Amino acid sequence: MKKFGLLIAGIIAGCVLLANVGPMIGLAISLVILYYVIKQFMKSESTSGKIIWGLIGLVALTASVANIPSIIGVVAAYVLYLVYKNWNKTKKTTFQEEQDPFVNFEKQWAEIKR
Structure with a gap:
């Protein structure tokens, strides 16, 4: 049942990722254009250059804000990664030394024998 749930989550996340x-x-x-524009804005010494770079930066910022829903695609990619990582994971039921009463018994028995 767990693999079926992972399969469904993977299919949904894959569709969302492809859509975004x-x-x-x-x-x-x-964002790359905006970064470049900010660097050029800081280098510019003239007022007209700063105004032009500011307008270009405003356009790039508007384009970035318009694409903010694509963060859902990033989340879908992360979900796909988690599905891939957990696909073949098995539960291991091993006893640790503190939890296994027989290990402590054997240690105490060895001490008594001495």
């Missing part, structure tokens, strides 16, 4: 690939690429490009 375009906006994710758009967000990445617009």
Whole structure:
């Protein structure tokens, strides 16, 4: 039943990721452009240069804000990663030395024998 749930979660996350690939690429490009514009704005010494870079930055910021729903695609990619990571994970039921009463018994028996 666990694998079925992982399969369904993986299929849904894959569909959401595929639906948001375009906006994710758009967000990445617009953030790179915005970073470049901010660096050029800081380097610019003239007022007209700062105004032009400020307007370009405003356009890039608007494009970035328009692609914010693509963060859902990033979350879907993370869910796909978790599904992949947990697909073949098995529960191991091993006793630790503190939890296994027979280990302590054997230690005490060995002490009594001495």
